[in-house]
Amino acid sequence: MLKGQTEADMILKVPDIRLLYNKYSGMLLGFISQIIDDRSQAEQQMINIFKELAKNGLKNNLTTQSSVVTSWNELRKFALTYLPVKTITQPSMAKPVIKQHLTEQEQQVFNIAYYQKQSVSAIAVQLKQTEDSIRETLKKAFAVMKQNYGN
Amino acid sequence: MEIKNYIASGVLEAYVMGSASETETAELLKLKAKYPEVADALFELEMDLERIAQQMSINPPPGTLEKIEDAIGGLVKVEDRMPDDRPPFEKYEYQNFNKREANNQFIEVESSSSYMRIHKAWRWVFAAVFVLGKIFLGFAIYYYLENRQALKTIEKLEKQQEVIR
Incomplete structure (x- = not known):
């Protein structure tokens, strides 16, 4: 514990888990449920991830760094470090309309990047494509989803 | 390099997904600092990802937040560095502790905080006790005032009785 700092002070300075929970818990549970089929296990994983987040917040607070997560994408990347790697062959994008608009390859590339955070080079090797074509596919997938989910 | 071509190359999407290489990331961060349009495009992509996640969200069951708060409630930080002004005995204990827990910086123990967490239902009990x-x-x-008044009246009556006698 740092000089002149009580435990209560430190706990209060942990990133506001309640705020993050209110904003992202639904998204996080939806995300985890795509990787872990069993709902109760997925819920337990979500609890563990928030707990790890609090630990990291506490650690960073003591080293005077900023909190670790400020956006959904940061939370997704953080969560992936605690989640098992699962090959998602059939994407389960919520709306069927998205599936209809995305080609099989676009779905595949997006899912590998989104749920496994694999590098472009690794995806290229896995799908036997060039890195440029993977980037291009990822870009197209984003464009299609933006069109369907965007404002 | 034309910045529009760079934005259209798909590197930004790869970076947002966490799939960009170290070289690509370093280059992108430089360009992000230099060109506001790159920063804007990245922000847009982050927002797109958030919208996608919202579409796939599942509401957690009630009581999940309480479980999380219970899980993090007892976290205690064990500081790596020992303040020099602590007594020697404390330093010794701390060093031994560090040997045992060298690979585990955090431990979960019951909090020694002076605060306690109780169920909200207790507030009604406390309110009832207060009222x-x-x-x-x-x-x-x-009844104290009543009793004092009664004693005074008795005393007065006794005096009157004595006067009558």
């Missing part, structure tokens, strides 16, 4: 306490105090004061 009852006030009522009993009121009665106590009332």
Whole structure:
């Protein structure tokens, strides 16, 4: 514990888990449920991830760094470090309309990047494509989803 | 390099997904600092990802937040560095502890905080005890004054009786 700092002070300075929970818990549970089929296990994983987040917040607070997560994408990347790697062959994008608009390859590339955070080079090797074509596919997938989910 | 071509190359999407290489990331961060349009495009992509996640969200069951708060409630940080102004005995204990827990910086123990967490339902109990306490105090004061008045009256009557005799 740092000089002149009580435990209560430190706990209060942990990133506001309640705020993050209110904003992202639904998204996080939806995300985890795509990787872990069993709902109760997925819920337990979500609890563990928030707990790890609090630990990291506490650690960073003591080293005077900023909190670790400020956006959904940061939370997704953080969560992936605690989640098992699962090959998602059939994407389960919520709306069927998205599936209809995305080609099989676009779905595949997006899912590998989104749920496994694999590098472009690794995806290229896995799908036997060039890195440029993977980037291009990822870009197209984003464009299609933006069109369907965007404002 | 034309910045529009760079934005259209798909590197930004790869970076947002966490799939960009270290070289690509380093280059992108430089360009992000230099060109506001790159920063804007990245922000847009982050927002797109958030919208996608919202579409796939599943509401957690009630009580999940309480479970999380319980899980993080007992976290205690064990500081790596020992303040020099602590007594020697404390330093010794701390060093030994570090040997045992060298690979585990955090431990979960019951919190030694001076605060306690109780269920919200207790507030009604505390409110009832407070109100009852006030009522009993009121009665106590009332009967004390009543009793004192009665004693004075008796004393007065006794004096009158003596005068009559």
